[in-house]
Amino acid sequence: MIAQRIRTNRFSLRLRLLFILLLSAFVLMLIATFAIWAEHHRQSHKASQQEILSIGSLVQGSMSRAIRMQAYDVIEEIKAELQAHRRIQRVVRVSEAAVVIDAYHPQFIGALAQELFVGLNKEQLINTSQSGLLASEFVGAANKYIVYVPLVVPAVELGKPQRHVLLFEYEHRDDWQQALQHRWLELLLALGLLTTAGLLLWWYLQQKIASPIEHLLQAIEDFHLGKTLAITQAEPLSELGQLTSAINNMVARRQQDEMELLKLSAAIEQSQDGILITNKAGVIHYVNSALLSLSGYKPEELIGQNPRIFGTGKTPVTTFIDMWTTLNAGKAWSGEFINKNSSGIEYIERQTISPLRDPQGKITHFVGIKRDITEEKALAQRLHFLAYYDVLTHLPNRLALLEQIAVRQKHPTTQGLLMINIDRMKFINDARGYSYGNQVIQRFAERINALSPHFLAHLGADSFCILLTENDKIALNEQCQQTADKVLLASKQPLNVLDDALVVSCSLGISIANTLTVGDELLQRAETAMHIAKRQGGNNLAYYNDVDGKQALLMFQTEKALRLGLEHNELKLYLQSQLDEQGQLAGAEALVRWQHPSEGLISPGVFIPVAERSDLIIALDNWVLQQSCQVLASWQKQGKKLTLSVNISPRHVRHVDFVSDVTRLLDFYQLDATALVLEVTEGILVEDITASIAKMQTLAALGVQFAIDDFGTGYSSLSYIRNLPVQELKIDQSFIKGIPLHTNDVAMVNTIISVARQLGLRLVAEGVETAEQNAFCQREGLWAQGYFIDKPLPVVDWQQRWFNP
Template identity: 40%
Template sequence: MIKKFSSSFTAKLHRVFVFSTAAVLFLAGVAALTFETFNSRGQLINRAESFGALIAGHTGNALIADTPDLAEVFLRNTLLEQDLVAIYVYNDSGQLFSSVKQPDIALAVPSILLRSSLLSRFQFNQNLFEYSRPLRVNDELVGQLYLQYDLTRIEQYLIRYLIFGLFLYFASMVAVYLLSKRIQRGVAEPIDRILQTMQAITEKQHFGVRIRGSEAGEIGAIIKGFNKMIAQIDKNNRKLHQQRQEIEQHVFYDVLTGLPNRRMLLHQMEQEIARSRRSRQKGALLYLDLDHFKTINDSLGHNVGDELLKTVSDRIQDVIREADTPARLGGDEFVVLLPELGANEVKASNNALSVAEKVRSAISKQYNISNRILHVTPSIGIVLFDEQHHNFDTLIMQADLAMYRAKDEGRNRVQFFLSYMQENADHRQQIEERLRRAINHHQLKVYYQPQLDGQGEIVGAEALIRWQDESCVWINPASFIPIAEMTDLICMLGRWVLGNVCRQMVKWMTDDKYLTLSVNISPREFQQRDFVENVEEIILSTGARAEYLVFELTEGVLLNDIEGTIAKMKRLATLGIRFSLDDFGTGYSSLQYLKQLPLDTLKIDQSFVRDITTDPNDAAIVTTIIAMSKHLNMKVIAEGVEKQEELDFLKRNGCDQYQGYLFYKPMPENEIDQLMASLDMKQANVAQIISGPEWLIYD
């Protein structure tokens, strides 16, 4: 392939040089031949005019004297003019007065139109040149002189000229061809080597190749510069590859067991769903939790617990198929993705149960950890998926519920998710209807949870939606937000929250108080075609300043149409809106896309913050996220900070901002108004404000 590419380039260079030279020489030859033709033509016309003027006087006198014999003798003596073959003299009545011709030459009859002209005229007719001029004596028209010239000699001259030109043309082309070959050896060969090297780098990503050559001048400088550039790229690529492997190991794999984590599991799940659409096969998720693992961890220490988890992960991998994907979600919770179990539900259920029993049996065997004999059993929940039932979060929730049913039934057993699916659907429908009524009857409220920097100063607040129904009962956000996200209700909620936040911002601005407000944007809302236009309309209608708005996006936004997502974010960024990636670390984000997105902040999910002082895996993930954000020139904010130890850990590792119950709980508008009115924004952390319903896990 490289040789073909190289030869094609050399041949192309050769053809371009030869053909361009041939074209130039051809045009030059055509121009020279054209010039010579017109030159010969002009000379013949001049000769005819001069000769006609020379004999016009004698011929005119003969016409006046009416002596045709004398005129013929005179004309015969002048017929010696080169190429002249016939002379005709006509009187003023158009009758032939006298004529002489070269013998044995067939001539055309003189043109009546040409010889009747009152001015000198000429024409080229086949192989003859004909010239006519009036004869005047004392300005009186007495007749017409008509000359005929043979063009044979001129044609032969032009043919010889053309043959000589062709000879020169082909001789020049031979010289050009030889010169082109010489140029190829001096220029094309080094360029071919450069192209071969570039193609090798492009196709094989092999940056260790170099171009060899001792050429001087510009070509040599190009080769040296190219080699130097490739060497630097190779060095940077090796370094980047090493860093990427380290980051991906932390981001996509569990640090302790080496198993894929939630992000990688989600990625594999997407691939298996796509495969199931083609094969029409069902798959399953096994969600397993170790029974009484906390007792072992607390009594024997984390080292023993970690070794036990490693052994459990090894046993899981030993009994599952090569196509299956085991993953650790955290703590003592594992998930196994089982693809292509069968085309019908009965076969898929039997195969899933068979694998689950193998896993349960393998994990239930005794362990020898640090010279201690340990026993641990798993409780396993199973949920089937196919091309119609493939929402990852829903499947995990259903498998988790099945696992807890297995624990309720005595632990160390396997349970399918079956019986309460319809109950959950009915409950979801009830929540959706009540939520629609709540929106229409203004039962929803916006609460604000302040965000602080490292010095304890309030630098922003996150807007959180709260629902108090007709009976003044607070509805847990976790019970209605997921349902809203399944329908267009989330778009209605999003517009309502953004409008309230903008109006609150304008209210504070009139009091000369400015605070950055963060608004959660769901993937479904963000993917609406008119989302940007709706945001612009709300900002313009309320008079809010977009530079004080931060849109918090979850990693679910990045899973579909990444190019459209980037374009939409850039349009919003031109308005001044900034972006924060919410719950970072809980989903699956491509690091390549992360570099392309116009993000300002990464928000560490509270599930990692909660155990950073006790779980080395969470601590490693949090420190990796903070370090990565610094390299990407992004800020980091940690949510769910509830303990001083967590705050100290985050500060030591360079976290920029914090949010959580350690500082402030979410508060309604009147309380946040009081806080902003009474608090010096440059003052350090003050007394905590306790307000509203306390759902620690969901804010």
């Protein structure tokens, strides 16, 4: 088709060029001819005009009189005479509207004058009718004169005459051929020159215009077929050269645009988001593959439809109002819809719609990007639930509680927090398992939730919190007390857990906020009060006070500083002597002191309880063990046969690495294990006694000795002691303190002495502070330790006193 058009254009262009040349030559010949017969032509026209004027004047007068007199035969005679004239043709009478009303030939009546007279000037016709003056106009194309003869017709109505015009053609005859016969040679020479010039011009136009355009069209056809555009460069300064350069630039830009369009099209088709394009009326024009997969429709089912095909009617009307308000303002809109696919399955969709504009800035289309966010929304809801609710009880968690406290603090009210902790939950889990324990927590949560209308949160494990709000502090205290009483009373009612009727108790702590209390602080104070209730035996209620808070803060700060002290080697080893029954040095007890860089020497009574409540006690034990083994190794190298006692926490004994911690040091220092005495309290008899005895027996097999510290003050049980691999009992200083004046203390110590001798155990009396107490120990065969002998001293000072007196 393009090739055919090229051939047609090529032929038409060349033909037009040839026609223009011939026409130019013809015009020039006419101009040359005019010089010859111009005078003849003027004279012939003058003669014709004189004859027209004469005939017209006669006809005007005669025809007007005949019309007024209604002499129709005369009118016909006049028309016949005119029609019979050798040069007159088409004689007609027309109205002012140029409609033929009378004619020599009846077939012309009713026709328009323009249809009968070539070159008729309607404006001239109107002027003649109105002026009443005879006029003529030469029509050169027909070589005729059109003669306009005005006629006055009797009026149809009084005072309103009608005006007609008699038209006829007068053939102008000009014998200009005779005039040219005398100068034919000059005309022939001029014609030859013109023809030669025309041919040369035609050849030039062929080479410079027609052929380059043909090559240009052929290159465009090749490019349309997928070939590389190859245009022969025309003269760069010519219009055609500039056109060629412009086409090259246009094609290059088009190729670049097509590449970008292909990239964009591929990106749209491969996008994981559904994309559709609608016109301004909302009719879908385009959908990509992702949208087909999302909706389940086929392309032909969507093209031409409105996006309402996806609707479920569940999307709020306000969403559509906001969408159209934004889009009509020419802005992009983003929001969520509740839509359905072709199977009717609903899903939540996030859609971004943007208007597309034409070059004039008018909105023509809308493009929508759709994404199924059903799973995303469900995941967000799940994450929100996990973030703000407890999975076990479905109650608000700690984070939700803190946010609720922060929200309520913005109002002029007072807040109180009631913390609830189930007593002995660990024993329930150990006895029946965690699944049973979870059931207990769920039933307990249901009861508390039904009991109190206030905000209830589950902080995890076995702890709950109730947040209360009142306008004044007095009313809040009363409300807290009433709620706590209800909780304590309700906890006495059995819980139905897996067909069991289980009664649990709980400990409660109450904290009242002031204007400066933040959420974390309020929660911490309630927890501190709850721990106080726990220490009072549970099933109890305690209010927070500043003393308790300061004590808790002091313990926290002590623990933090002790960790740093272990890292920075701030601990010091002290020794306190032990004398045998003859009053001779038999050994010493290793004691630890903390040399704080700013607080000075800190008593073990301050930091040992803190260490016992955390994992620091094991690190502290290991430090004392390592220092003691190092001292003991030094003594053994000097040949001194002394024992060294080291206190070991029950938590350390129960720890899985206890045996390895001791054996590692024995191997490292190559010690005689019989000189190492590990002092344990009767607390090891409370939990995991079987495993503890096994570990002690393992070390005892290596020669390590064990001593029961503070005997008589704890869980003294002869059956347990009989099974323990111990070689020593240390009588608590509370019994020694009353010797020899208090008979009860003397009787108690005598009983312990009797038991120890029956079991073959060594006895060490702690807290010997007087000569009488020391004499009693020697008389009864006891080892003695206390201030009467010496106070605890640093290792260097102790060795200086006893080894270098």
